[in-house]
Amino acid sequence: MDDRFKYRDDREAYSAARVRALEALLIKKGVITDKSVDTVLDFFETRMGPFNGAKIVAKAWSDPAFKDRLVADTPKAIAELNLPEGMAGAEGEHMRAVANGPHVHNLIICTLCSCYPWPVLGLPPYWYKDPTFRSRAAREPRAVLKEFGLAVPDAVEIKVWDSSAQIRWFVVPERPAGTEHLSEMELEALITPETMMGVAVAKAS
Amino acid sequence: MKLQHYLGGLENLGPVSTDVRVFVEPWETRIFGIHTAMMALSSQLSLPKTPSTFTTVWTWADLRKGAESLNPFDYFKYRYYEKWLGGISGYFIANGYITAEELDALTEEYYKNPSKPLPVAGAAEIDERVVQYLVEGDSPKRDVQVTFEFTVGDTIAIRNVPSVEHTRLPGFLRDKTGTIETVYDGAYTYLCDTGPDGVGEAMPVYCVRFEPAALWPGNAEPNFSLYADLYASYLAPLEGEIATAKAA
The missing domain is CATH 2.30.30.50 (SH3 type barrels.)
Structure with missing residues (x-):
């Protein structure tokens, strides 16, 4: 009897015990410390995350010249801002931003794995890592975006960017109408990881 | 030929996941942290030496090779971090850092007693290097x-x-x-x-x-x-x- 298509009944409890055993052994053998994993997780809570990307996009919405610089030379423009140290750090050494407009909608994918711009967006959500998304977005982005609740008109060109080398990509979504009175900080709240990867557009509230 | 190299365009897979969570089970955070610490301590990087006993190379390429070597049905069957857990455990066993027997035995212990504490040990330089790696990155240019x-x-x-x-x-x-x-x-x-x-x-x-x-x-x-x-x-x-x- 082939059990390839079954999961263990205790699937999560088993993985939880196994990863804890692995971490314990690595600490015991001196590979990592008892604080290594928490150090990494804390870094992504406080220093590398979508809160940085939201600041970058809000700035681009408020300052069109900055937006032009961001698209022309992404790392250089990001370095202008007062963001945490490490914006050209792990998985952000070479980043490129693409801007949505009235005639173009950008979608970032990685068909081979899950390349993602860590410093500005943190860690990839499950939808981005899912093999079904990675397969389908390369051939039928409109159908995929519809499943995310986003209908892109046929007149709007969709540009799909497959991250297969050194560049880590993100999208500058369009500023929603009716947000002219909002401060940059208020704008940041409208900018989700999904809008910065292209499976959603920013909405006014 | 590996299916994992040919995912783009594959048809008949059904609806996409729209789950925006990064981790869906608390245990997944731990394997992500272990992987990232390994990348930071990997021996090819020109970062300060630490007392860590990790002496080999671990990069994204190693993680990807593991995922690409899976049976394609398993590749679709297991969640993202389940694949990481399998690949990373296998690496530590294959490179002699731990044995399959001790990992199985300790898994059994933590399974029976999930609140059993982790050991407390390790030099601060190790975690300093982890942070330094995240801040500086590893440009391929x-x-x-x-x-x-x-x-x-x-x-x-x-x-x-x-x-x-x-x-x-x-x-x-x-x-x-x-x-x-x-x-x-x-x-x-x-x-x-x-x-x-x-x-x-x-x-x-x-x-x-x-x-x-x-x-x-x-x-x-x-x-x-x-x-x-x-x-x-x-x-x-x-x-x-x-x-x-x-x-x-």
Whole structure:
């Protein structure tokens, strides 16, 4: 009897015990410390995350010249801002931003794995890592975006960017109408990881 | 041929997941942290030496090789971090850091008693290096002289290179034709030498535009373009153009 298509009944409890055993052994053998994993997780809570990307996009919405610089030379423009140290750090050494407009909608994918711009967006959500998304977005982005609740008109060109080398990509979504009175900080709240990867557009509230 | 190299365009998979969570089980955070610490402590990096006993290389390429070597049914069956847990545990066993027996035995202990505490040990320099790696990164850009064979607007062919263990060439682009959109400044290494597949040493990287109707004849959506960043060794001049150049 082939059990390839079954999961263990205790699937999560088993993985939880196994990863804890692995971490314990690595600490015991001196590979990592008892604080290594928490150090990494804390870094992504406080220093590398979508809160940085939201600041970058809000700035681009408020300052069109900055937006032009961001698209022309992404790392250089990001370095202008007062963001945490490490914006050209792990998985952000070479980043490129693409801007949505009235005639173009950008979608970032990685068909081979899950390349993602860590410093500005943190860690990839499950939808981005899912093999079904990675397969389908390369051939039928409109159908995929519809499943995310986003209908892109046929007149709007969709540009799909497959991250297969050194560049880590993100999208500058369009500023929603009716947000002219909002401060940059208020704008940041409208900018989700999904809008910065292209499976959603920013909405006014 | 590995299905994992040919995911782009695969049909009949059903609806996509729209789950925006990064981790869906608390245990997943731990394997992510272990992986990232391993990358930071990996021996090829020129970061300060630490008392860590980790003496081998661990990069994204190692993690990817593991995922690419899975049975394709398992690749779809297991969640993202389940694959990481399998690959990383296997690496520590294969490289002699731990044994399968001690991992199984300790798994059993934590299974019976999930609140059993972790050991407390380790030098601060180890975690300082982890943070330093995250802040500084590990750029593949190298200051070497390379020849740029193509310029923006050139029509090029994608080679069908012999990939075995690992590749950065998406399968659906093999033997297709594209147009250079960007010539990236400088030369870029890859994390490992992929052998006859052809990447590893510093070389140009191009962003190439593909016409979906040519990638998926009769079966593509209208009004979209697909772009991929590709190492120079995956690109070749169009044969007709070589012939023209020779004749001239």
